[in-house]
Amino acid sequence: MNNGPLLFLGIFFTIAFSWSGIVLTNLIQQDEIGATQPHFDKDSESLVPAPLSGLAKQGQQVYAELGCVYCHSQQVRNSVERGGGVSPDVERNYGKRPNVARDYVQDGRVFLGTMRTGPDLRNIGQRQPSVDWHMLHLYQPKITSEDSIMPPHPFLFEQRPIVGQPSPKALRLSGQWAPPEGYEVVPSARAEALVAYLLSLRTDYELPEAPKFVE
Amino acid sequence: MSSATSLAAAIDPRTRMSQERAELHQIDASTRVLALIFLGTSAAWLLLGTLFGLISSWKMHNPEFLSTHEWLTFGRVRTAHLNTIIYGWATNAGIGVSFWLMARLSRTLLRHAGILYVSGAAWNLAVLIGTFGILRGDGQPVEWLEFPRYVTPLLFVSYALIGVWGIVTFRFRRGEHTYVSQWYLLAALFWFPWLYSVAQIMLVFAPTIGVIQALTNWWFAHNVLGLWFTPIGIAAAYYFIPKVLGKPIHSYHLSVVGFWALAFFYNWAGVHHLIGGPIPVWVQSAGIVASLMMVIPVIVTAINHHLTVVGCFQQVWNSPTLRFIVFGAMNYTLASLAGSAMALRSVNSVTHFTHATVGHAHHGMYAFFTMVMFGSVYYMLPRLLRKEWPSAFLINVHFWGTAAGIALYVVALSVGGWIQGTQMLDPKNHPDFLQIMRDTQPWLLARSIAGIMMAVGHIAFVFSFVWILLKKRSATETDPTLFNTPPALKI
Numbered sequence: 001m002n003n004g005p006l007l008f009l010g011i012f013f014t015i016a017f018s019w020s021g022i023v024l025t026n027l028i029q030q031d032e033i034g035a036t037q038p039h040f041d042k043d044s045e046s047l048v049p050a051p052l053s054g055l056a057k058q059g060q061q062v063y064a065e066l067g068c069v070y071c072h073s074q075q076v077r078n079s080v081e082r083g084g085g086v087s088p089d090v091e092r093n094y095g096k097r098p099n100v101a102r103d104y105v106q107d108g109r110v111f112l113g114t115m116r117t118g119p120d121l122r123n124i125g126q127r128q129p130s131v132d133w134h135m136l137h138l139y140q141p142k143i144t145s146e147d148s149i150m151p152p153h154p155f156l157f158e159q160r161p162i163v164g165q166p167s168p169k170a171l172r173l174s175g176q177w178a179p180p181e182g183y184e185v186v187p188s189a190r191a192e193a194l195v196a197y198l199l200s201l202r203t204d205y206e207l208p209e210a211p212k213f214v215e
Numbered sequence: 216m217s218s219a220t221s222l223a224a225a226i227d228p229r230t231r232m233s234q235e236r237a238e239l240h241q242i243d244a245s246t247r248v249l250a251l252i253f254l255g256t257s258a259a260w261l262l263l264g265t266l267f268g269l270i271s272s273w274k275m276h277n278p279e280f281l282s283t284h285e286w287l288t289f290g291r292v293r294t295a296h297l298n299t300i301i302y303g304w305a306t307n308a309g310i311g312v313s314f315w316l317m318a319r320l321s322r323t324l325l326r327h328a329g330i331l332y333v334s335g336a337a338w339n340l341a342v343l344i345g346t347f348g349i350l351r352g353d354g355q356p357v358e359w360l361e362f363p364r365y366v367t368p369l370l371f372v373s374y375a376l377i378g379v380w381g382i383v384t385f386r387f388r389r390g391e392h393t394y395v396s397q398w399y400l401l402a403a404l405f406w407f408p409w410l411y412s413v414a415q416i417m418l419v420f421a422p423t424i425g426v427i428q429a430l431t432n433w434w435f436a437h438n439v440l441g442l443w444f445t446p447i448g449i450a451a452a453y454y455f456i457p458k459v460l461g462k463p464i465h466s467y468h469l470s471v472v473g474f475w476a477l478a479f480f481y482n483w484a485g486v487h488h489l490i491g492g493p494i495p496v497w498v499q500s501a502g503i504v505a506s507l508m509m510v511i512p513v514i515v516t517a518i519n520h521h522l523t524v525v526g527c528f529q530q531v532w533n534s535p536t537l538r539f540i541v542f543g544a545m546n547y548t549l550a551s552l553a554g555s556a557m558a559l560r561s562v563n564s565v566t567h568f569t570h571a572t573v574g575h576a577h578h579g580m581y582a583f584f585t586m587v588m589f590g591s592v593y594y595m596l597p598r599l600l601r602k603e604w605p606s607a608f609l610i611n612v613h614f615w616g617t618a619a620g621i622a623l624y625v626v627a628l629s630v631g632g633w634i635q636g637t638q639m640l641d642p643k644n645h646p647d648f649l650q651i652m653r654d655t656q657p658w659l660l661a662r663s664i665a666g667i668m669m670a671v672g673h674i675a676f677v678f679s680f681v682w683i684l685l686k687k688r689s690a691t692e693t694d695p696t697l698f699n700t701p702p703a704l705k706i
Binding site: 001002004007008010011012014015017018019021022023025026027029030035036063064065066067068069070071073075077078086087088091092098099100101102103104105107108109110111112114115116117118119141145146147148149150151152153154155 | 275279285291293352353354398401402409413422424425427430431434471479482485486488489490491492493494502567568570572573639642648649653
């Protein structure tokens, strides 16, 4: 095989073919079936999925910066029982239905993820709607989840002296995790944004092309 | 390069050989500085990348470790590990080995070395700034593409220069035939900038919509493994195995089949990262089929290498180069076959999202690619520096530390990941996620121990590297540093 131009052509063709097939075709196909636009839900008279709020969008940036995607997936998959499936995500209460492509069109940055060192987070806003729980969990995961290997995020919080009344946002810490006497731990703006983002993660609407909710 | 030869010299068969050797030495000499720059920087990045890897691994069973500072949080340290290893260690080593091979196989002196000086400096500066950027939090949340935006232009310019140089060298080749390694290297040099540019445009600078991001991401990331690192590794194996043994590769036609089958099928395999995900089923199936069809080029290459080495296995024990290269080549086969198996839906439903995936990734990048790079360096440096490796013992420490380390690594994570995946599929008997996580702990600890073994090997390697660089050239040192000297070589 000594013909330089022919070798080059073959090398070029193989990569052009794969990109066209994997990326370009799906870009065109998704657009043609309307899956790149949100769906207008007649019952709630709103677009679903809804775009992220401003605070949640900032929180998504925090999620990206801290590398949460490397331990947490965001894709509820179909189960074998329901046909054509792979894992019992719905049975594990990761969501009421599997996710489809259109669920991600408003995300901006899509964090499908490839590891479940921690649980799937696509519906964490439904599964765990408590702000306090998330604040405690981010500050020190072992408080809410025994033996958790999730890294603590003390840098998202500020430990400061109590001036006058304690802050209403101060974390309710006790035992070995409590701050010294006269101090309180309050979430930073980044922590609040991150929690707002986590609470926004909920697939609580149906789509015509998606499987129906499991009751 | 030929000068007037006497009649006696013209008849003597050894003259042509010594002329060829002289040619080879001249070519090697022209590549010396650049090879040393790329290989030297790769060794430094190897140490830093190993440190980041050890820290990340330790955090997975001791999450309090270095947890107070944002710069060292797991999500960033793990990312720094991946990027310093891929773009620092592996790419620098790959480039160094590639153009040394290209110059030799094209039988031409290294021209326009200035281009590559700029390229090497730019690349390493970019990786340094990029690593800081990741730790600082400026990283892009796109797997295998995490360097901040401000680094991309530098990487692009650096790489463009390398790519142009590769094509120029190939154009000036002498000889009627091209060797299989040249096809793989040319292909790798061409594929990588396309993958990188398209990914940067579609994921960072003008992000595409929805799950197409995931499809683009895994087309890119898997192809960096399959169309950049794998061809360089295979090219090196195809060169060094016959070179050290003094035998030709078993079959030309098998090598042609292997090359084109790899080019065609590997391109499509990347979708297997998204099996079961919210993407069209047809493209998942295409990725699975391509991943399975990879068995063809892998077996073909294995047969070719095996039938070349058969009968000479003793040399694998004697020669450091061959030991690393053959270990690497055998693991190319094993890792690829495991990868094909993991693409099957039945297997994938267990291994997806588990530590088994991480084990597999290291099987390919380390047990194959990294070990082949080590073998290449052990061959190249004595010829570039005209000195021999100072200590066979250190090379032994390097080999056993890394070989045993990666074996423990892959086994621990494959078994642990398999258990994890099986439990995840069974919510009735394993309803508690935290318990599943606890069950992975001993395997994650084993991985850290494996990492320490590999680190010991790396330290031995860098020690040897610095030692051979600094030691004085000796006129009396003529024997290559081998593990055991075969009787035929004893004087």
